[in-house]
Amino acid sequence: MMAESGSSEVAVIGNVDLTSTELENNIINTMVERGTALLRRMEINVAEAEKRTGKNTVNMQETYTVYLIETRPAETIAEGGTPAAPDTLWRRYSEFELFRNYLLVTYPHIIIPPLPEKRAEFVWHKLSADNLDPDFVERRRVGLENFLLRVASHPVLSDDEMFLRFLTDEKRWKEAVLETGFQDKVDSRLKSLSAMFRVKNPDKQFTALKHYSDDLNTIISQLLRVRAKVADRLYGVYKVHGNYGRVFSEWSAIEKEMGDGLQSAGHHMDTYAASIDDILEEEEHYADQLKEYLFYTDAVRSVCRKQDLIQYELEMAVQDLSTKKQQKEELTSGTVRIFSLKGMTTKLFGQESQEQRESKLEALDLSIHEGEEAVNEKNRECKEFLQTAWGDIERFREQKDNDLREALISYAIMQISMCKKGIQVWSNAKECFNKM
Amino acid sequence: MSVAAPRGLASSGQKPIAEVLHPLAAAEEPLSPGPDVTVDDGGDQEAVLTNGTPVETSSPASASSLFNRLQLEDDLEADARDLYVSTETRDLFVTVDDPKKHVSTMETYITYRVSTKTTRIEFDLPEYCVRRRYQDFDWLRIKLEDSQPTHLIPPLPEKFVMKGVVDRFSEEFVETRMKALDKFLKRVADHPVLSFNPHLNAFLSAKDLNKRQGLALLTKVGESVKQVAGGYKLRPRPAEFCAMGEYLDTFSQKLGTIDRIAQRIIKEQSEYLTELREYGTVYSSWAGSEEELRRPLEGVASSVTTCCGALEDLSENMSQDFLPVLREYVLYIESMKNVLRKRDQSQAEYEGRLEAAVLRKQEDRTPLPLEVEKCQDKVECFNADLKADWERWQSNKRQDFKQLLTGMADKNINYYEKCQSGWESLITLLQDKQTEDKTSETN
Numbered sequence A: 001m002m003a004e005s006g007s008s009e010v011a012v013i014g015n016v017d018l019t020s021t022e023l024e025n026n027i028i029n030t031m032v033e034r035g036t037a038l039l040r041r042m043e044i045n046v047a048e049a050e051k052r053t054g055k056n057t058v059n060m061q062e063t064y065t066v067y068l069i070e071t072r073p074a075e076t077i078a079e080g081g082t083p084a085a086p087d088t089l090w091r092r093y094s095e096f097e098l099f100r101n102y103l104l105v106t107y108p109h110i111i112i113p114p115l116p117e118k119r120a121e122f123v124w125h126k127l128s129a130d131n132l133d134p135d136f137v138e139r140r141r142v143g144l145e146n147f148l149l150r151v152a153s154h155p156v157l158s159d160d161e162m163f164l165r166f167l168t169d170e171k172r173w174k175e176a177v178l179e180t181g182f183q184d185k186v187d188s189r190l191k192s193l194s195a196m197f198r199v200k201n202p203d204k205q206f207t208a209l210k211h212y213s214d215d216l217n218t219i220i221s222q223l224l225r226v227r228a229k230v231a232d233r234l235y236g237v238y239k240v241h242g243n244y245g246r247v248f249s250e251w252s253a254i255e256k257e258m259g260d261g262l263q264s265a266g267h268h269m270d271t272y273a274a275s276i277d278d279i280l281e282e283e284e285h286y287a288d289q290l291k292e293y294l295f296y297t298d299a300v301r302s303v304c305r306k307q308d309l310i311q312y313e314l315e316m317a318v319q320d321l322s323t324k325k326q327q328k329e330e331l332t333s334g335t336v337r338i339f340s341l342k343g344m345t346t347k348l349f350g351q352e353s354q355e356q357r358e359s360k361l362e363a364l365d366l367s368i369h370e371g372e373e374a375v376n377e378k379n380r381e382c383k384e385f386l387q388t389a390w391g392d393i394e395r396f397r398e399q400k401d402n403d404l405r406e407a408l409i410s411y412a413i414m415q416i417s418m419c420k421k422g423i424q425v426w427s428n429a430k431e432c433f434n435k436m
Numbered sequence B: 001m002s003v004a005a006p007r008g009l010a011s012s013g014q015k016p017i018a019e020v021l022h023p024l025a026a027a028e029e030p031l032s033p034g035p036d037v038t039v040d041d042g043g044d045q046e047a048v049l050t051n052g053t054p055v056e057t058s059s060p061a062s063a064s065s066l067f068n069r070l071q072l073e074d075d076l077e078a079d080a081r082d083l084y085v086s087t088e089t090r091d092l093f094v095t096v097d098d099p100k101k102h103v104s105t106m107e108t109y110i111t112y113r114v115s116t117k118t119t120r121i122e123f124d125l126p127e128y129c130v131r132r133r134y135q136d137f138d139w140l141r142i143k144l145e146d147s148q149p150t151h152l153i154p155p156l157p158e159k160f161v162m163k164g165v166v167d168r169f170s171e172e173f174v175e176t177r178m179k180a181l182d183k184f185l186k187r188v189a190d191h192p193v194l195s196f197n198p199h200l201n202a203f204l205s206a207k208d209l210n211k212r213q214g215l216a217l218l219t220k221v222g223e224s225v226k227q228v229a230g231g232y233k234l235r236p237r238p239a240e241f242c243a244m245g246e247y248l249d250t251f252s253q254k255l256g257t258i259d260r261i262a263q264r265i266i267k268e269q270s271e272y273l274t275e276l277r278e279y280g281t282v283y284s285s286w287a288g289s290e291e292e293l294r295r296p297l298e299g300v301a302s303s304v305t306t307c308c309g310a311l312e313d314l315s316e317n318m319s320q321d322f323l324p325v326l327r328e329y330v331l332y333i334e335s336m337k338n339v340l341r342k343r344d345q346s347q348a349e350y351e352g353r354l355e356a357a358v359l360r361k362q363e364d365r366t367p368l369p370l371e372v373e374k375c376q377d378k379v380e381c382f383n384a385d386l387k388a389d390w391e392r393w394q395s396n397k398r399q400d401f402k403q404l405l406t407g408m409a410d411k412n413i414n415y416y417e418k419c420q421s422g423w424e425s426l427i428t429l430l431q432d433k434q435t436e437d438k439t440s441e442t443n
Helices: A020-024 A037-041 A093-106 A134-152 A161-168 A173-179 A182-194 A204-252 A259-333 A341-349 A354-434 B039-045 B063-081 B134-147 B171-190 B198-205 B212-231 B239-287 B294-364 B370-442
Strands: A042-055 A061-073 A087-092 B092-103 B108-118 B127-133
Touching: A037 A042, A037 A134, A042 A087, A042 A134, A061 A093, A061 A134, A061 A161, A087 A093, A087 A161, A093 A134, A093 A161, A093 A173, A093 A182, A134 A161, A134 A259, A161 A173, A173 A182, A204 A259, A204 B239, A259 A354, A354 B294, A354 B370, B092 B171, B108 B171, B108 B198, B127 B134, B127 B198, B134 B171, B134 B198, B171 B294, B239 B294, B239 B370, B294 B370
Parallel strands: none
Antiparallel strands: A042 A061, A061 A087, B092 B108, B108 B127
């Protein structure tokens, strides 16, 4: 329900119904299960990563990584048959960035899925911050695949033609996307993002969303920071135990009956110390899941900002119309309600002629008519934005709740697995001690 | 000097246990603690009462509870004891427990209850219960060292504690010290020779210990030891004692390393714990701004808290149970080295005197003096005692370390079990909610 605005009221938005597709969706979130037309007919993978060297824009040699995107028809495999060979192409990170910028500009009301981080952040000491490190590259590969699947499972984004081209047309995609002219809009978008303007009647829901998004950003950053410190310390605890391995071995050399037991126990201590590397590597996956949502908050803030901008433009249009109407009224009634230099001079130096008045009125009428159309246009734009954006926001909320919950569960499972390993190693050591 | 009657157990050399007479079997033989101790300390054999320390009246402890407690200890150490004293023939049980603080105008100190249960006729009563303080244990140790120089006396926990650095009256310190004192007394009580020492008897049974006489004796013996050391140059150690010395040095070194590793682990765990605590609070904080995710996040915070508690327990245990036992063994090694040195001195005296006597013999054909033969006996007894004690010590050491290290493994297993259950309860919580949501969705 939309209340039509008066001279200074702003459009008020009521509840927007969820689309039926959202309701149908399963609680257990696996993106492939979300039935978009694209995913129904196509399987998407980022299968590999490779190092390349080449000349960059300033004609210097550089090393960069390319990722292999595989697509294949999503048909069930015929009995006894092997899956069809996929179509493949190579893309580098900067191409993914270009594509995402296109999405940001073209769908400002949609929360665009984020890319994996450009540079490694929140690293604990042993983890490499080097972009060419194989572990980093591997995690990035997973992140890029995740990004593509997110886009492919989005009800709106999955239909985009540039997306399809990105997946299938290695050479000509870039040309095509630049032809859309989205780059021009990039500048104005950046401008709007950084502009300082005040909306008179901000939308309550969007304000709340903005605050929530900022809070989430803060808290996830904090969590990732502390998690990295915890990982660092845990690494230390495990590694020091390796020293037991060495000293038990040395000690066993001077013992007779105790020797064997000590020696074997020492080996278990070495195993224990070494086990932390895999444990922490696995935990990085959890950190990546959190990071995705950290970056998502930027996308949410983008949408809120856009809504602010549209709202502001509406308010400006309304105010503009109101001013014009005032002017007309003044002109027709002859009274000066609003102080203006023109009004003053008219008073001082006499009124205009009837003809002048009439032509002015005509111009004003035209202006007012244009103004009214502008307001209507802005109102429509606002309404549309709110509707589509809010729909996507609800979709996002549900996705976030499901994904993070799954992430927490898998984190707990990781912890349990770590405990089991610990119990195993110490039980083995205990057996050796018993044989001393 | 010919051996007229059977002697105390350990002095018999390498006879198998079955052939060695039980001290109580030779009824006529007055009990002699060791070959070179004068009988001056006969005065100590009666429990002379001179008031100095307020003690409990020696009312026997509750028989059955004491016996039960001791019985349990037996089972653990049965293997070690098998060599010399089987559980059936053990007839002296001691326990140290029940620490209490005493405040007097002069000082504040802790006393411990020392309970004894025995069937030995050397004791007048079957049970005793006295209170002793650290000074008293120290007194006992000195008396034992003086009266049994050829034997290895178990160590006591550290005497001096830096005031201001360690709280002498904290529960942990007292607890740790008490366990060490208990161990000390048990080791003495289990020793086939030391356990018959009259000083031990006095310690366990007397209402008040007369310690002043002990001090006098200390000076006397101290002088005689000095005489021995001053007069004779040290001779090369026989191979087997060399091997012992080397073993002790290396072993001591390894224990030192293990101590450092354990301390480092405790330090790392403490820093890990600090970060972990903060980690938990961030999840709690996040839960506050969520709706659907509130319970899962609070669940994670709670699991993390469980892990923190479990880690605290583990570290505490390492500090209080593992490290003290390790350090005590280092002291034990020092004691053993001292006994080796005393043996060396004894050998030095003998060989010195022998050389001198042989020279004189060559000059004026006098037979070897009696004292040289006495020295020879002394050395041979010393060597025998030492070897027996060494075997015994090795066996105990094996048992002790087995226990210590399996204990450490157990504590770690325990820690992981607690953590695991903390995380498993989260999974149950989250999965329940999942099924809950599913059913509400379909409604």
